[in-house]
Amino acid sequence: MDRASVMVSAPSHLGLRGLTKRYGSxxxxxxxxxxxxxxxxxxxxxxxxxxxxxxxxxxxGLTPASAGEIVVGGRELSGVKAHQxxxxxxxxxxxLFPHMTVAENIAFGLEMRRCSxxxxxxxxAEALRLVHLEGLDKRKPAELSGGQQQRVALxxxxxxxxxxxxxxxxxxxxxxxLREEMRNEIRDIQQRLGITAIxxxxxxxxxxxxxxxxxxxxxxxxxxxxxPEDLYERPATPFVASFVGRGNWFEGDACGARVELPWGTxxxxxxxxGRARLMVRPHRIxxxxxxxxxxxxxxxxxxxxxxxxxxxxxYAGDLVQYEVRVGAGAGANAxxxxxxxxxxxxxxxxxxxxxxxxxLAADTLVxxxxx
Amino acid sequence: xxxxxxxxxxxxxxxxxxxxxxxxxxATLLLPIVAINTLGxxxxxxxxxxxxxxxxxxxxxxxxxxxxxxxLKLFVDGFYLQLLWNTVRVSALxxxxxxxxxxxxxxxxxxxxxxxxxLLLVLVIAPLLTSAVVRTYGWIAILSDQGVLNAAARALGxxxxxxxxxxxxxxxxxxxEILMPYMILSLLAGFGRLDPRLEExxxxxxxxxxxxxxxxxxxxxxxxxxxxxxxxxxxxxxxxITPKLLGGGRVFLLATEIxxxxxxxxxxxxxxxxxxxxxxxxxxxxxxxxxxxxxIG
Numbered sequence: 207m208d209r210a211s212v213m214v215s216a217p218s219h220l221g222l223r224g225l226t227k228r229y230g231s232x233x234x235x236x237x238x239x240x241x242x243x244x245x246x247x248x249x250x251x252x253x254x255x256x257x258x259x260x261x262x263x264x265x266x267g268l269t270p271a272s273a274g275e276i277v278v279g280g281r282e283l284s285g286v287k288a289h290q291x292x293x294x295x296x297x298x299x300x301x302l303f304p305h306m307t308v309a310e311n312i313a314f315g316l317e318m319r320r321c322s323x324x325x326x327x328x329x330x331a332e333a334l335r336l337v338h339l340e341g342l343d344k345r346k347p348a349e350l351s352g353g354q355q356q357r358v359a360l361x362x363x364x365x366x367x368x369x370x371x372x373x374x375x376x377x378x379x380x381x382x383x384l385r386e387e388m389r390n391e392i393r394d395i396q397q398r399l400g401i402t403a404i405x406x407x408x409x410x411x412x413x414x415x416x417x418x419x420x421x422x423x424x425x426x427x428x429x430x431x432x433x434p435e436d437l438y439e440r441p442a443t444p445f446v447a448s449f450v451g452r453g454n455w456f457e458g459d460a461c462g463a464r465v466e467l468p469w470g471t472x473x474x475x476x477x478x479x480g481r482a483r484l485m486v487r488p489h490r491i492x493x494x495x496x497x498x499x500x501x502x503x504x505x506x507x508x509x510x511x512x513x514x515x516x517x518x519x520x521y522a523g524d525l526v527q528y529e530v531r532v533g534a535g536a537g538a539n540a541x542x543x544x545x546x547x548x549x550x551x552x553x554x555x556x557x558x559x560x561x562x563x564x565x566l567a568a569d570t571l572v573x574x575x576x577x
Numbered sequence: 578x579x580x581x582x583x584x585x586x587x588x589x590x591x592x593x594x595x596x597x598x599x600x601x602x603x604a605t606l607l608l609p610i611v612a613i614n615t616l617g618x619x620x621x622x623x624x625x626x627x628x629x630x631x632x633x634x635x636x637x638x639x640x641x642x643x644x645x646x647x648x649l650k651l652f653v654d655g656f657y658l659q660l661l662w663n664t665v666r667v668s669a670l671x672x673x674x675x676x677x678x679x680x681x682x683x684x685x686x687x688x689x690x691x692x693x694x695x696l697l698l699v700l701v702i703a704p705l706l707t708s709a710v711v712r713t714y715g716w717i718a719i720l721s722d723q724g725v726l727n728a729a730a731r732a733l734g735x736x737x738x739x740x741x742x743x744x745x746x747x748x749x750x751x752x753x754e755i756l757m758p759y760m761i762l763s764l765l766a767g768f769g770r771l772d773p774r775l776e777e778x779x780x781x782x783x784x785x786x787x788x789x790x791x792x793x794x795x796x797x798x799x800x801x802x803x804x805x806x807x808x809x810x811x812x813x814x815x816x817x818i819t820p821k822l823l824g825g826g827r828v829f830l831l832a833t834e835i836x837x838x839x840x841x842x843x844x845x846x847x848x849x850x851x852x853x854x855x856x857x858x859x860x861x862x863x864x865x866x867x868x869x870x871x872x873i874g
Contacts, residue, residue, distance in 0.1 A: 315782035
């Protein structure tokens with residue numbers, strides 16, 4: 207399905223309107239407004255202290271909001287207590303009840319909903335199958351591995367068939383390999399059940415890989431919300447551009463679609479005036495020995511070409527990282543990082559070699575005043 | 578060293594202490610506490626056991642002869658069985674009341690943080706800085722016929738004074754207050770697994786405040802409850818001054834009776850017998866505690 211059309215046409219299942227949290231004079235979350243369609247998974251992405259967990263806690267009803275509205279399925283939740291909200295939460299440390307078995311943990315929410323014993327047994331078994339924990343129902347949480355505890359927490363939150371599933375950094379306590387596995391599994395389950403989910407994380411890789419949309423929070427404010435591609439290709443602010451992915455940053459004076467730098471002039475993606483910051487992703491830059499012909503302007507648009515000398519080559523298995531000094535003279539040069547997939551390089555490049563760097567104007571993102 | 582080499586001949590000396598040397602170190606370190614416990618506890622208890630089987634004259638003079646008279650008296654004379662039951666019943670009641678009064682305080686303390694928590698902790702422990710005698714006299718000033726409570730009741734137009742002293746009521750009130758610091762500290766020590774995030778998880782799953790308490794907070798606080806109850810029960814059974822003063826000789830408990838037999842009647846064998854009964858009660862309480870703790874894991 208086309209993501210963009212879903213975003214435009216689907217009605218909002220979860221709506222945040224000016225959600226705000228103040229602690230004295232400190233504003234933890236500042237007027238957060240966002241719509242999440244049914245069945246969508248949206249990441250709240252940001253560094254620690256950006257307000258993402260506070261936002262999640264306000265949606266769950268665990269922290270009272272200072273101002274703003276939370277609407278779920280057309281129902282405004284401000285007066286509704288946490289236990290009446292029907293929202294499933296997977297906590298960062300799982301928060302499994304240590305005195306209950308796995309089955310009792312999962313059945314807890316059903317008991318609170320006065321489900322019959324027969325229905326409870328059946329739904330617990332179903333939930334255990336969903337997270338691949340059949341046969342572990344009589345274990346205590348302390349007898350499970352981190353990944354298994356994570357699955358129990360997920361099953362416990364899902365078994366009540368909540369209107370929304372909230373996940374608070376659910377993968378941060380797992381080792382790298384397990385994290386990758388659980389990442390795919392959580393996404394699979396979320397899509398299979400068609401459940402609306404909010405995924406809080408500080409890991410941009412997780413956010414991009416797992417979610418339909420990503421909301422980047424910066425000091426309590428929403429900087430940008432969009433598809434992973436939007437964020438990566440068309441970051442709205444320098445913060446988003448630097449937080450999501452890596453980049454080479456330059457500063458210069460813009461005049462239309464050109465920016466003057468101390469060591470050269472670059473064509474940029476869109477016109478701008480005044481002081482401007484430029485950003486080029488390292489892997490969007492081609493690197494070649496200077497004797498080869500640089501690419502000419504074609505259907506891709508205009509190319510920027512810089513000349514420089516290779517200062518460092520770092521081989522990292524899947525990619526090679528080059529550090530190239532461009533421009534000449536003290537203060538009038540800059541280090542540019544280039545990343546190429548190993549095997550993609552036509553001509554080998556070594557330290558000390560004069561090289562030409564080329565990248566598209568469309569890949570030269572510009573952030574400036576009034577731009 | 579030769580012993581160690583004989584026991585662990587394959588273990589190279591450089592990889593660490595041989596097993597026998599480690600055991601020797603452990604034994605050396607344990608020796609002082611073993612010596613103190615033997616001299617200070619096991620020997621006196623054994624003496625107590627011997628004393629309980631000595632023959633005694635009405636004057637209190639001990640004879641060099643053995644008899645089971647004191648033990649027989651314990652079971653034949655209904656008074657002593659009644660005494661035992663009274664002691665267990667009153668102590669259990671005091672333990673329960675101490676628990677009920679202390680639990681909310683301990684829970685609040687567990688959840689508070691920083692300076693406020695430290696201040697409250699000092700306030701909880703402060704009563705332990707005054708002796709139980711002083712605190713008991715404090716209760717006399719409050720509970721007696723001319724005390725604060727009855728004066729207030731009179732001012733409000735009450736007729737005959739409320740009998741709050743020289744009876745079980747006084748003993749229960751006094752001991753409950755005196756034992757509260759021990760109970761609160763034990764509860765706090767046992768609240769380790771109580772995590773506010775678990776309560777939030779329960780709430781997110783649809784549990785209201787009462788259900789959260791019953792299904793999460795209470796079960797997880799049971800280790801503290803068990804520890805505090807054991808301590809309060811044992812201290813209550815063995816407490817002597819408060820029952821003596823607030824009971825005014827009209828509340829009969831094992832501890833006060835032991836004092837009377839040993840000091841007033843000079844029947845040391847009977848006092849020794851009752852002391853051993855108290856020890857047995859402690860043993861049973863400890864066994865019950867062990868069972869509870871194993872059950873709740």
